[in-house]
Amino acid sequence: MTTDGIKGLLIETHNWGKTVAFWKALGYELEFETDHHSGQLRHPSGGPFLFVAERPEGSALQIQPMLSVSDAATFEPPASGAVVRPFEAQHWNMLELLLADPDGRPFSIQAPLPAGAAATQGGNHHE
Numbered sequence: 001m002t003t004d005g006i007k008g009l010l011i012e013t014h015n016w017g018k019t020v021a022f023w024k025a026l027g028y029e030l031e032f033e034t035d036h037h038s039g040q041l042r043h044p045s046g047g048p049f050l051f052v053a054e055r056p057e058g059s060a061l062q063i064q065p066m067l068s069v070s071d072a073a074t075f076e077p078p079a080s081g082a083v084v085r086p087f088e089a090q091h092w093n094m095l096e097l098l099l100a101d102p103d104g105r106p107f108s109i110q111a112p113l114p115a116g117a118a119a120t121q122g123g124n125h126h127e
Contacts, residue, residue, distance in 0.1 A: 001074040003067040003109065008040075008049040010064040010108065016054040023050060064106050072097070072111035081107075089113060 013019040016037035020030060023041050028050060033039035037054035048066075055061060069075045072087040072095045084098040084106065097109040 001069060001071065001076065003069050003075075005067060006048050006065050007068045007110070008051055008066040010062070010066060011050055011052045012055045012059075012061040012063070013052055014055060014057050014059075014061065016052065019052050019054075023052070062106065064108055066108040066110055069109060069111045072114075075109065075111065077109075087111065 011019065016039075020039070020041065024030065027045075028041040028043050031040045031042050031049070039052060041050045041052065051066075075087075075097070077083050077097070077099055080102050082100045084100050085096075087095040087097045087109075090096045093113055095111045095113055097111075099107045099109055101107060
């Protein structure tokens with residue numbers, strides 16, 4: 001099975017406020033903010049959402065595409081990529097597989113939790 005395309009982008013930052021102001025000036029609207037300097041923005045005309053997450057000074061920052069699939073059990077990673085971490089339940093109520101492209105860039109593949117499954121309490125990027 002293939003993906004449903006890019007649904008969002010994780011954008012890491014060293015300054016939550018300045019980054020949100022930047023995207024708002026480009027027309028994005030804040031959908032929600034967490035209590036630890038992260039949150040989601042969406043453009044009123046559509047397209048992928050942006051999940052902005054503040055990281056400590058000195059840490060390397062990344063922009064990571066997030067693709068969706070309807071069923072983790074039927075997803076086949078491309079042979080030209082490498083599974084960095086298999087599907088695991090995340091605290092934002094999704095399964096997530098981390099996939100590296102041929103150049104080593106990370107991609108998040110997300111699928112709905114199976115019926116009756118519980119999300120984890122740990123945290124990755126959708127904090």
